[in-house]
Amino acid sequence: MSIISEEGKKTLTSFSDWVSANSPDIPAEVVYPPKKDDHGHGHDDHGHDDHGDAHCDAHEEAHEEAHEELRSSAYEALHASDAPPAAPAAVTAQPKEKETVTEEGPMTERTFVRTLGAGYRLIAAVCGVLLAIILLVTVAFLPRFGSAENPALNEVSRRYLEEGLTDTGAVNTVAGMILDYRAFDTLGESIVLFTATVTVIFLLQQSRRKNDEARALEEEDLQQGVRSLPARVVIGIAFPFAMLYGIYVVLNGHLSPGGGFSGGTILGGTLILAHLAFGEQYTQRFATITRCTGILSVALLVYMGLKSYSVLTGANGMESMVPLGTPGSIFSAGLIFPLNICVGLVVACTMFTLYSLFTKWKA
Amino acid sequence: MELFKLIVGSVFIFTGLFIFGVATIGLFRFRYVLNRIHVAAKCDSLAALFVCVGLMFFSSSPGPIIKLAVIACFIWLTNPVASHLVSKIEVETNENLEDECKVEELP
Numbered sequence: 001m002s003i004i005s006e007e008g009k010k011t012l013t014s015f016s017d018w019v020s021a022n023s024p025d026i027p028a029e030v031v032y033p034p035k036k037d038d039h040g041h042g043h044d045d046h047g048h049d050d051h052g053d054a055h056c057d058a059h060e061e062a063h064e065e066a067h068e069e070l071r072s073s074a075y076e077a078l079h080a081s082d083a084p085p086a087a088p089a090a091v092t093a094q095p096k097e098k099e100t101v102t103e104e105g106p107m108t109e110r111t112f113v114r115t116l117g118a119g120y121r122l123i124a125a126v127c128g129v130l131l132a133i134i135l136l137v138t139v140a141f142l143p144r145f146g147s148a149e150n151p152a153l154n155e156v157s158r159r160y161l162e163e164g165l166t167d168t169g170a171v172n173t174v175a176g177m178i179l180d181y182r183a184f185d186t187l188g189e190s191i192v193l194f195t196a197t198v199t200v201i202f203l204l205q206q207s208r209r210k211n212d213e214a215r216a217l218e219e220e221d222l223q224q225g226v227r228s229l230p231a232r233v234v235i236g237i238a239f240p241f242a243m244l245y246g247i248y249v250v251l252n253g254h255l256s257p258g259g260g261f262s263g264g265t266i267l268g269g270t271l272i273l274a275h276l277a278f279g280e281q282y283t284q285r286f287a288t289i290t291r292c293t294g295i296l297s298v299a300l301l302v303y304m305g306l307k308s309y310s311v312l313t314g315a316n317g318m319e320s321m322v323p324l325g326t327p328g329s330i331f332s333a334g335l336i337f338p339l340n341i342c343v344g345l346v347v348a349c350t351m352f353t354l355y356s357l358f359t360k361w362k363a
Numbered sequence: 364m365e366l367f368k369l370i371v372g373s374v375f376i377f378t379g380l381f382i383f384g385v386a387t388i389g390l391f392r393f394r395y396v397l398n399r400i401h402v403a404a405k406c407d408s409l410a411a412l413f414v415c416v417g418l419m420f421f422s423s424s425p426g427p428i429i430k431l432a433v434i435a436c437f438i439w440l441t442n443p444v445a446s447h448l449v450s451k452i453e454v455e456t457n458e459n460l461e462d463e464c465k466v467e468e469l470p
Binding site for chain 1: 447
């Protein structure tokens with residue numbers, strides 16, 4: 001609980017201290033075993049102070065400043081691999097937070113966090129060993145790898161090609177595969193995109209406030225778009241057609257090569273093009289970050305709702321309520337048509353959201 | 364009539380291929396970015412137009428002809444603009460531009 005010690009200064013230059021100094025929500029004790037106390041006083045202080053400070057609103061502002069300072073200097077120290085810049089900032093940062101600690105009962109809190117960390121490690125070890133055993137047992141029952149008689153190489157692909165049209169009603173066998181037989185897999189892929197978007201939002205939101213003079217100039221460019229007249233004219237002509245083509249590829253996914261992923265990429269790329277050419281003030285009228293993440297979530301939920309029977313039965317294809325229709329017409333192939341739209345929306349919104357996040361909030 | 368179509372179409376396609384070849388050689392022979400952009404933009408657009416026009420002679424129904432015309436229009440719209448943007452960035456950011464070519468003051 002004291003001001004940082006000499007060893008604290010020394011250890012702050014290492015990466016682990018930078019991490020513990022930068023993550024106010026994760027107590028350092030959980031990340032590092034308490035046994036390494038001989039060089040661990042530095043982090044103990046950090047983790048605890050951050051923890052105690054969470055209850056104190058009055059010092060929010062001071063804490064923010066001190067933390068910012070500490071963060072930047074620790075970052076410099078990390079890159080210069082030199083101790084001096086980090087130490088003074090750490091010392092100045094400390095006194096502001098000292099009085100918040102005393103009233104909270106520091107010892108009980110610390111022991112609580114320690115037991116929590118030990119419990120986490122225990123549970124993690126048990127889960128890891130269990131998972132390894134399950135996987136090893138499963139591998140023992142698999143056929144030999146790479147053998148030409150494996151069912152995965154013969155029966156599965158033959159069934160997809162022969163029965164695909166009658167099972168799924170999709171003329172495009174690839175669409176039938178990824179959105180009917182393997183819809184579970186496609187759901188996972190869509191969730192990967194969703195997770196990427198959420199992660200980028202979390203990571204970039206922290207550095208949103210940093211706005212200096214150089215950013216202001218770039219900001220103007222982002223607002224107004226590119227200043228070249230030919231580019232603006234041509235992109236203005238091409239934008240609706242590219243949009244239309246993307247929608248066509250998405251809607252025609254079960255009839256022709258393409259589908260949600262390719263069509264969604266075209267739509268997202270077109271939105272990015274419009275953002276580049278006409279600036280944020282133009283794209284904001286129809287596609288804001290909030291709206292895009294909303295559409296993304298709703299499309300993912302609709303996908304899950306439509307395909308939940310497949311998920312519940314372990315992706316073991318069941319009869320769906322939707323009639324398959326005549327193969328080759330636009331309203332056919334049962335659920336593949338709406339699922340394609342969902343995937344297309346997910347991909348397009350992910351692309352555009354990532355682009356506008358990275359241009360708007362620089363890390 | 365069929366023979367005429369075949370000959371004219373072939374002439375167009377081979378002209379296009381010749382221009383493509385010239386462009387490829389130029390892309391490797393020229394040393395500076397602006398020269399290369401010049402080759403890539405102009406020759407590619409022209410060669411693609413020739414190939415599209417040549418292919419029009421080989422199709423009998425109007426569908427493919429319209430599609431080829433649209434493709435040619437699209438290439439002629441977008442390719443020059445893309446090259447224009449790249450070369451604009453090059454002119455604005457390259458500090459040794461005087462060594463590569465004669466520079467007049469931009470308006």
